[in-house]
Amino acid sequence: xxxxxxxxxxxxxxxxxxxxxxxxDRLSAAFEAVTDQEHKQQDLLxxxxxxxxxxxxxxxxxxxxxxxxxxxxxxxxxxxYEEEGWPYESAIDAIKDGWRxxxxxxxxxxxxxxxxxxxxxxxxxxxxx
Amino acid sequence: xxxxxxxxxxxxxxxxxxxxEGYLWLESVVPRDVTDRVLEFLRDQADPTQANQLLQxxxxxxxxxxxxxxxGAVRSLLGANFGLPPFIANHMGKCPEPDPLGWHVxxxxxxxxxxxxxxxxxxxxxxxxxMGPTEILPGSHFLLGQSALVGRxxxxxxxxxxxxxxGTVFITCYPIxxxxxxxxxxxxxxxxxxxxxxxxxxxxxDWVIDPDFDPAIHTNEFNHLQVGATPYRRxxxxxxxxARMYMWLCxxxxxxxxxxxxxxxxxxxxxxxxDFDHYAVPPSLRADARPTNYDPEAPPMFSRG
Numbered sequence: 462x463x464x465x466x467x468x469x470x471x472x473x474x475x476x477x478x479x480x481x482x483x484x485x486d487r488l489s490a491a492f493e494a495v496t497d498q499e500h501k502q503q504d505l506l507x508x509x510x511x512x513x514x515x516x517x518x519x520x521x522x523x524x525x526x527x528x529x530x531x532x533x534x535x536x537x538x539x540x541x542y543e544e545e546g547w548p549y550e551s552a553i554d555a556i557k558d559g560w561r562x563x564x565x566x567x568x569x570x571x572x573x574x575x576x577x578x579x580x581x582x583x584x585x586x587x588x589x590x
Numbered sequence: 591x592x593x594x595x596x597x598x599x600x601x602x603x604x605x606x607x608x609x610x611e612g613y614l615w616l617e618s619v620v621p622r623d624v625t626d627r628v629l630e631f632l633r634d635q636a637d638p639t640q641a642n643q644l645l646q647x648x649x650x651x652x653x654x655x656x657x658x659x660x661x662g663a664v665r666s667l668l669g670a671n672f673g674l675p676p677f678i679a680n681h682m683g684k685c686p687e688p689d690p691l692g693w694h695v696x697x698x699x700x701x702x703x704x705x706x707x708x709x710x711x712x713x714x715x716x717x718x719x720x721m722g723p724t725e726i727l728p729g730s731h732f733l734l735g736q737s738a739l740v741g742r743x744x745x746x747x748x749x750x751x752x753x754x755x756x757g758t759v760f761i762t763c764y765p766i767x768x769x770x771x772x773x774x775x776x777x778x779x780x781x782x783x784x785x786x787x788x789x790x791x792x793x794x795x796d797w798v799i800d801p802d803f804d805p806a807i808h809t810n811e812f813n814h815l816q817v818g819a820t821p822y823r824r825x826x827x828x829x830x831x832x833a834r835m836y837m838w839l840c841x842x843x844x845x846x847x848x849x850x851x852x853x854x855x856x857x858x859x860x861x862x863x864x865d866f867d868h869y870a871v872p873p874s875l876r877a878d879a880r881p882t883n884y885d886p887e888a889p890p891m892f893s894r895g
Contacts, residue, residue, distance in 0.1 A: 507742065511821055520820055523744030530689065533745035547745070575848065575890070577823040578734045580743055 470494050502527055504588045506560050508552055509581035513566055515552040520581050522547070527590075552584045560586035592674040593790055598797040599662030605797055605839060606811045608667060610832040611819075612731035612763040613750075616659050620757035624653030625714050632680065632714075632781060641680045641783060654712060654783070660759050664708060664787045666797035667761070667839070673788030680714075683722045683780035687773040690725075690744075694737035699765040701734055703835045703843065706789045711760040714781035717753050721780040722773025724752040726760070729814055729822060730767035732831045740767055748820030752782075795840040805836065806854065806868055806875040812836070813857035829855050837872060845872035849888045 470491045477483035509521035524531040534546035549555040556562065564585035570578040600608075608614050627649065632638040644650040654660075655674060664672055696709065717723050727733075727749050751771060752760055762768075773780070803811075810816050814828035821828070830848060833855035837846040852858075853870035870886045 507744070509743065509746075520748070520822065521743050521746040523742065530744065533690070547747075574824065575827070576734055577732065577827065579739055580733065580735070580746065580822060 502590045504590065506549075506555055506586040506588075508549065508555060508584045508586065509579075510552060510566075510584065511581050513568065513571070513582045515556070515584075517551060517582075519547065519549055519551060522549070524548075552586070555584075555586055560588055563587050591676070591788065591790070593671040594656065594661065594674055595671045596658075596661050596665050598666035599659070600666035601798040601800045602803050602805060603800065603811055604663075605666060606805070606832065606836055608761070608763070609835040609839070610812060610814055610828065611728040612766040613726055613728065614663055614761045615754075616663065616759040616761070618755045618757045619659035619759050620654050620657050620712055622756055624649065625712075625756040628654075628714050628783075629781065638779075638781070639680050639682055641678045645675070645678060655785075657759070660710065660761070663761055664710075667705060667708060668787055668789045669791040669793060669796070671790045673790050675710075675785035675787060678783055678785045681724075681770075681782040681784055683770055683773060683782065685721055685773040685775040685778045685780065687722050687770070690722075690772045691770040692737075692741040693727075693743045693746075693767050693769045694741060695735060695765050695767055697737075699736075701732070701765055703831070703838045705763070705793070705835065705839060707764060708787045709762045709764050709766075710785050710787065711752060711762065712783045712785075713752070713754060713756055713758045714783060715756050717756075717758075717780060717782075718775070719751060719753055719771070720773065720775040721778060722771050722775075723780070724760075724782060725749045725769055725771045726752065726762065727767040728819060729828055731763040731765045732828065733767070733822060735767065746820075748822075793839050793841045795842075804875075806871040809833075809855045809868065810857045810859065812855045816857060826856060829857050840874070842872060842874050845874055847872075847886070847888065848890070849886050853886065 474483060474488055474491050477487060504527070505525040507521075507523040508519050510517045511520050512518075523533075534548075549558070552562070562584055564583075566582035566584065571582070600614075604614065628641075628644065631644060632641070645655070711724065727746055729748075752758075805811070809829070812829040812832040813826070814832070815821060834843065834846045837843050847870065849870045851869075854868045854872070854875075858868070873885075
């Protein structure tokens with residue numbers, strides 16, 4: 462079943478065919494675009510930050526790459542551990558690395574100053590490959 | 591319910607540490623001959639996850655359930671004549687296990703400043719990072735979250751892995767977040783015993799009182815950050831929650847108030863002017879019951895404390 466974008470490409474080709482303007486190149490480009498869409502993979506990055514600002518420190522993360530959870534940063538040495546391998550220290554770091562924010566923290570959860578719901582302020586980011 | 595009593599062994603600082611962190615770590619307190627004998631017992635079982643039979647064995651009950659360091663701490667936190675574990679579970683962790691298990695909060699949890707039971711873990715063998723130890727998140731007993739909500743989290747800064755020699759005991763607050771870390775070791779099984787003790791008397795400050803420690807003054811002890819821990823929420827809220835749990839354990843929760851600012855239990859340096867009384871100290875904690883001109887109130891504008 463085609464998604465919206467694939468339908469759009471096909472419809473463009475049909476319109477061009479009707480008008481007599483469909484060319485081999487245009488049809489090839491449409492086929493290539495449709496094929497690329499089929500193979501695009503969404504990766505997800507969950508970042509929990511200590512505050513709501515994009516610059517604030519990452520305190521938790523989980524990454525979904527190619528449909529599988531990626532290995533987590535390692536903790537080394539005696540507790541409290543020196544943490545290694547955290548790829549991003551802030552949401553801005555992740556954005557600079559090509560991640561796109563698709564969900565911002567729900568600020569309503571922080572309105573009760575005496576209660577803390579869950580872990581930090583959560584941003585969800587995506588990449589398409 | 592079977593009960594037991596003994597002398598409390600924890601001083602104020604350790605009780606406050608439990609309130610702050612949500613757990614206590616007692617290294618190698620259960621003798622190795624006990625844990626070795628447990629492993630031998632488990633090897634003969636068709637289902638090694640079932641360990642209740644051991645509660646009929648005197649050597650096990652004396653060595654683990656009545657372990658002096660453990661029960662001294664339990665007595666300090668749960669008060670006199672506390673209830674004993676009616677059952678024991680063995681959380682077997684096969685190795686290898688490539689992915690960590692999900693973060694969760696055990697079933698039936700509720701977030702409260704009251705401490706009516708303790709969940710205790712004991713390592714039955716020397717446990718390394720490679721064996722997929724339990725991870726706990728210090729301070730998470732104050733973070734509102736259910737398993738359905740916390741299961742999506744992955745790596746979190748500040749977690750503690752329950753590694754250590756055989757016989758190491760972790761006494762935890764029931765709602766603390768935890769999970770099993772991934773296991774890269776091969777051809778071994780991690781055995782982790784889990785059991786509970788229960789409160790059977792009203793809370794009161796009857797643990798070891800250190801004459802050099804004054805909870806009205808040494809408020810830094812309530813502060814999560816002073817041990818270099820990762821902050822999970824707004825400034826000083828950890829201190830307030832740890833102090834409120836401490837006051838509940840003292841049987842004085844009705845005196846606790848969220849005043850904020852420079853008020854007790856705001857974390858202030860121990861070397862500040864000792865002639866200056868901390869502001870808004872609960873009456874029962876004030877030295878010599880010093881009267882004050884004004885007992886502050888701070889009704890919250892938007893939420894209930």
